[in-house]
Amino acid sequence: MENVGTALAEMTMPxxxxxxxxxxxxxxxxxxxxxxxxxxxxxRLRLLSLIQSAPEGEACVCDLTAPLGxxxxxxxxxxxxxxxxxxxxxxxxxxxxYYRLVxxxxxxxxDLLTPPxxxxxxxxx
Amino acid sequence: MENVGTALAEMTMPxxxxxxxxxxxxxxxxxxxxxxxxxxxxxRLRLLSLIQSAPEGEACVCDLTAPLGxxxxxxxxxxxxxxxxxxxxxxxxxxxxYYRLVxxxxxxxxDLLTPPxxxxxxxxx
DNA sequence: TGCTGATATGCAGGCGGATCGATGCTCCTG
DNA sequence: CAGGAGCATCGATCCGCCTGCATATCAGCA
Numbered sequence: 001m002e003n004v005g006t007a008l009a010e011m012t013m014p015x016x017x018x019x020x021x022x023x024x025x026x027x028x029x030x031x032x033x034x035x036x037x038x039x040x041x042x043x044r045l046r047l048l049s050l051i052q053s054a055p056e057g058e059a060c061v062c063d064l065t066a067p068l069g070x071x072x073x074x075x076x077x078x079x080x081x082x083x084x085x086x087x088x089x090x091x092x093x094x095x096x097x098y099y100r101l102v103x104x105x106x107x108x109x110x111d112l113l114t115p116p117x118x119x120x121x122x123x124x125x
Numbered sequence: 126m127e128n129v130g131t132a133l134a135e136m137t138m139p140x141x142x143x144x145x146x147x148x149x150x151x152x153x154x155x156x157x158x159x160x161x162x163x164x165x166x167x168x169r170l171r172l173l174s175l176i177q178s179a180p181e182g183e184a185c186v187c188d189l190t191a192p193l194g195x196x197x198x199x200x201x202x203x204x205x206x207x208x209x210x211x212x213x214x215x216x217x218x219x220x221x222x223y224y225r226l227v228x229x230x231x232x233x234x235x236d237l238l239t240p241p242x243x244x245x246x247x248x249x250x
Numbered sequence: 251t252g253c254t255g256a257t258a259t260g261c262a263g264g265c266g267g268a269t270c271g272a273t274g275c276t277c278c279t280g
Numbered sequence: 281c282a283g284g285a286g287c288a289t290c291g292a293t294c295c296g297c298c299t300g301c302a303t304a305t306c307a308g309c310a
Contacts, residue, residue, distance in 0.1 A: 024174045029167040036170075039238075040161035041268085042154040049149045061287060074269055076288055081267095095277055095286045110238040113164075113231055166298085186257060199299055201258055220256045220307050 035109060038085035043068060044078050048087065048106075051099055058091075058100040160234060163210035168193060169203045173212065173231075176224055183216075183225040 024032075038044065050067055051059045065075050079099055082088040086105045091098045149157075163169065175192055176184045186204065190197050204224055207213040211230045216223045 024171060026167065026171070029170040029174070033165050033167040033170055036161055036165035037267095040158050040165040042151065042158040043268085045154040045158055045161075046149060046151070049154070062285095070268095071270055072287070073271080073289080077268080080288080092276095092287090097287060106238055110235045113235040113238070162297095168298085187255095195298095196300055197257075198259080198301080202298080205258080217257090217307095222257060 032112060035085050035087075038081050038087060039109070041078070043070060043074075044082055047075070047078055047082065048101055051088070051101055058098045060096040060098050062096070157237060160210050160212075163206050163212060164234070166203070168195060168199075169207055172200070172203055172207065173226055176213070177226055183223045185221040185223050187221070 039048075046068060047064060050064055051057070054063070061072060061075055061079065064079075065072050068075060070078075079088060079090075083090050083099070086102060088099045088101055091100070164173075171193060172189060175189055176182070179188070186197060186200055189204075190200050193200060195203075204213060204215075208215050208224070211227060213224045213226055216225070
């Protein structure tokens with residue numbers, strides 16, 4: 001799984017809804033599962049939460065290792081996975097790498113999981 | 126991970142939002158990750174989709190093995206995981222076991238993932 | 251009661267992933 | 281330019297999980 005971020009974009013376009021009327025295809029299921037796999041980890045959920053609640057909505061690696069209780073390589077690893085999933089964006093300023101979350105990405109996932117009833121016509125939001 | 130279904134219920138009550146104002150705790154992150162792990166599998170996503178799109182919104186194991194291309198024990202295994210996660214409910218009628226999905230469960234997850242903007246009320250917990 | 255069909259469970263192989271220590275790379279600073 | 285700090289990558293280890301085969305369990309039926 002190299003670049004799931006594009007996979008998320010591809011799912012957003014045709015507006016695939018796993019819980020809509022028709023069964024999803026194997027490829028779509030694998031794409032969505034890939035993004036969900038990135039979310040389905042306690043450390044990564046806490047990372048997203050920590051970054052979102054940071055002062056400017058952004059945080060660098062050195063700010064995240066301590067609260068998580070994980071080593072710096074491990075934190076970098078998780079941030080990499082979240083970034084490749086399209087959930088985080090990375091901006092390097094000087095020696096620091098600042099991460100902030102991509103709001104539309106998570107909103108898209110929430111949308112995909114929302115039962116069809118609530119998804120009125122098409123592109124909500 | 127024995128009973129994630131109750132975990133989802135516990136998360137629903139205090140209305141934990143991983144992307145709300147405050148960072149989530151380790152235990153909450155693990156509970157949510159547990160439910161997301163149940164979702165983060167192509168076979169299980171397709172199972173949910175197949176069951177939802179079935180005639181009466183329900184399906185038995187024998188109807189699901191063929192479309193998935195997986196063995197019957199494997200399908201039973203996945204259905205078990207989804208059921209323990211609180212995403213499916215099982216009803217045994219005669220020799221068959223009918224599965225249907227719990228709408229509120231997935232709606233809850235989608236809600237938890239929805240960015241804080243849309244969730245006006247700030248439950249201080 | 252004995253048989254058959256539908257499901258569930260046990261067991262084992264194999265793969266992917268989470269983690270850490272060591273190391274390399276880049277940029278700032280003196 | 282040399283040293284140091286912040287991060288990413290590499291290699292290795294350990295654990296969990298997906299899968300199938302074999303088997304057990306249960307309900308209906310002759």
